[in-house]
Amino acid sequence: MGLMRRYLPKGLFARTLLIIVLPVALMQVAVAWSFFEEHWETVTSRLSEGVAGDIAMMTALYESDQETPAAFERHAEMAYETMRLSVDFRPGETLPTSRRSSFFRTLDRTLRSALSAQIDNDFWFDTTRYPSYVDVRVEVEGGVLRYIALRERVFATTGHIFLLWIIGATTLLTAVSIVFIRNQVKPIRRLADAAEQFGRGQDVDHFRPAGATEVRQAAHAFLEMRARIRRHLEQRTALLAGVSHDLRTPLTRLKLQLALMPESPEREDAKKDIAEMEEMLDEYLDFARGQASExxxxxxxxxxxxxxxxxxxxxxxxxxxxxxxxxxxxxxxxxxxxxxxxxxxxxxxxxxxxxxxxxxxxxxxxxxxxxxxxxxxxxxxxxxxxxxxxxxxxxxxxxxxxxxxxxxxxxxxxxxxxxxxxxxxxxxxxxxxxxxxx
Structure with missing residues (x-):
């Protein structure tokens, strides 16, 4: 828990964004995983099995004793017309040794499993060379049978569209959340800035309540508190200023009386006491005045x-x-x-x-x-x-x-x-x- 608190965002904006976006992102990931695991991979597997069966049939026909080159050509034409499967025999060739894997490894894994289940010959395939086709090669006696199948017959090609929809929806929801949360956090930041400025004694008359009901309630409470504090400061300053003024009048009379008295040690002591009292009054007033009117x-x-x-x-x-x-x-x-x-x-x-x-x-x-x-x-x-x-x-x-x-x-x-x-x-x-x- 302590480690989680250390790495969790501290700001209200980041935390609120995390609360809204994280569940949406997790839900989208769960939906995408469920789609690919339960639907897309199953459909792809069925398609791959169908194409693998067609390839197995054509390979078996080529290897049969009764199959002549002319008959194989007719079968190849029928395969292209009915199954959209192009068949070509390449005498003297061997299977390629290099292999390129698809970005979605599930495609390669599904096709390999289907071909392995239905063909006993060695085979090789490439799902990346042609955008719309899949190249499959089967080793036979005397050469290689090369099959070119439409990609949409081998794999379910709508998976990327689903991913784009998921990513687009998540991006859109995130953008809407950012705009919404920013507008909600902005009044809170203004309230915090106004409180900080008021704490430093600066003028915050420009501040106006805004935002959600709770934020407005806090802002109105702040304004009422500011008004009470101002009244308190004004009353304190007025009280001590009045006391200072009222006490200075008798002190002035005492100073005049002392000025008319003959020189004596008692007279000097009294003058020092009066001077000290004036200094005290000045200090009281300075403390009470604080930063008023500046x-x-x-x-x-x-x-x-x-x-x-x-x-x-x-x-x-x-x-x-x-x-x-x-x-x-x-x-x-x-x-x-x-x-x-x-x-x-x-x-x-x-x-x-x-x-x-x-x-x-x-x-x-x-x-x-x-x-x-x-x-x-x-x-x-x-x-x-x-x-x-x-x-x-x-x-x-x-x-x-x-x-x-x-x-x-x-x-x-x-x-x-x-x-x-x-x-x-x-x-x-x-x-x-x-x-x-x-």
């Missing part, structure tokens, strides 16, 4: 990464940038840029030096961000990618944010049909690899 476009990842690195360097970051040439991909440049900026910010927050690499990896594109910080234990990689997870012990007490930097990067990568993975950097710290379709 369309996918062909962008140069190398140029995008260079702009992000240059912006971080202007703010005092020590970053090495590694990239060759131009690497393009269908992305939402804004979300990818924010995601990369978050990773670079994290790298500089927990290390003194960072490195950003843009490279191709087969059919995909990778953006690698590394740092020389304390890193994260491998058994905590998955936890670090979860939202609101702060691994303070392994990252030198994260001093800002709410643990959404890696979660945002992963969310952005997955929405583009990719993912993010963590590992150990050559610099000694953490390595985050964003993998995107090429």
């Amino acid at each position: 369309e996918t476009a062909r962008s140069d990842l190398v140029e995008l990464a260079r702009e992000t690195v240059d912006a971080a360097v202007r703010q005092g970051g020590d970053i090495e940038f590694v990239a060759d040439g131009s690497i393009e991909s269908d992305i939402r440049a804004g979300t990818v840029k924010r995601s990369l900026a978050n990773l670079i910010s994290n790298a500089l927050a927990f290390g003194k030096k960072a490195r950003v690499t843009v490279r191709r990896a087969g059919s995909r594109v990778e953006i690698v961000v590394e740092d020389d910080g304390p890193g994260i234990p491998p058994d905590q990689y998955e936890e670090a990618l979860k939202p609101f997870n702060r691994l303070d012990e392994s990252r030198n007490q994260n001093r800002k944010g709410v643990g959404l930097g890696l979660a945002i990067a992963r969310d952005v990568a997955r929405n583009h049909g990719g993912d993010i993975r963590l590992g150990e950097s050559d610099l000694g710290g953490l390595k985050a690899v964003i993998s995107l379709p090429g």
Whole structure:
């Protein structure tokens, strides 16, 4: 069973075609075998026996003591007129030694069996030299009797027509099946493509249900699911945007009040707390906003990464940038840029030096961000990618944010049909690899 599963086709089109065509082909083979085994071979055998009897009779007449050459000539003329059998005596000749077999070996086997049963003399025959005749030669005293018989008298000549009908019918059924199955599979493929595009956050408003009732039902379910997910995302974004707006108003008043207060250590601590709260609000909003209102476009990842690195360097970051040439991909440049900026910010927050690499990896594109910080234990990689997870012990007490930097990067990568993975950097710290379709 396991071996069968390994070699069976995996696609729906191929499997459905196999289900329809294989039984038809097996049925046609069974019908053809039954026809040739029970009918065609039996009819051919009877015809061959009849011609073999005629040849045996003419041979016996030639070898009889009372048969004169003139009488044999008359008998030969009668054989041609009544049995369509041409007889010719060739004195001094011997039987040929070469033999050519027919494509249908059953023909040769049937004729040989019939001749062997009715003729004691040595004989030779050829069923391939003449398209419409069969050449049979019988050895007699003084030479060879050569018989030319109509092929249709020796064999049932309609077998190939039956085969053509079988092959033609199978071909026609296969062609109709291919057209029908292709039309049935096409809506399923469109549904799968639409689901994949929606999973990457692309616009699928062009998608319309089509195909069989079950496929249309699945398509309508997909459209309803898409509408629910969109409403959920819009509500989440609106909720966090509203919370952010509502909280920024009192934070602004607190900042104004602190600006009017005299200088003191408590005043500086309060300003730091307010700045941290604003950063938290920005991070919440970035996570909630995701990829709203941004369309996918062909962008140069190398140029995008260079702009992000240059912006971080202007703010005092020590970053090495590694990239060759131009690497393009269908992305939402804004979300990818924010995601990369978050990773670079994290790298500089927990290390003194960072490195950003843009490279191709087969059919995909990778953006690698590394740092020389304390890193994260491998058994905590998955936890670090979860939202609101702060691994303070392994990252030198994260001093800002709410643990959404890696979660945002992963969310952005997955929405583009990719993912993010963590590992150990050559610099000694953490390595985050964003993998995107090429």
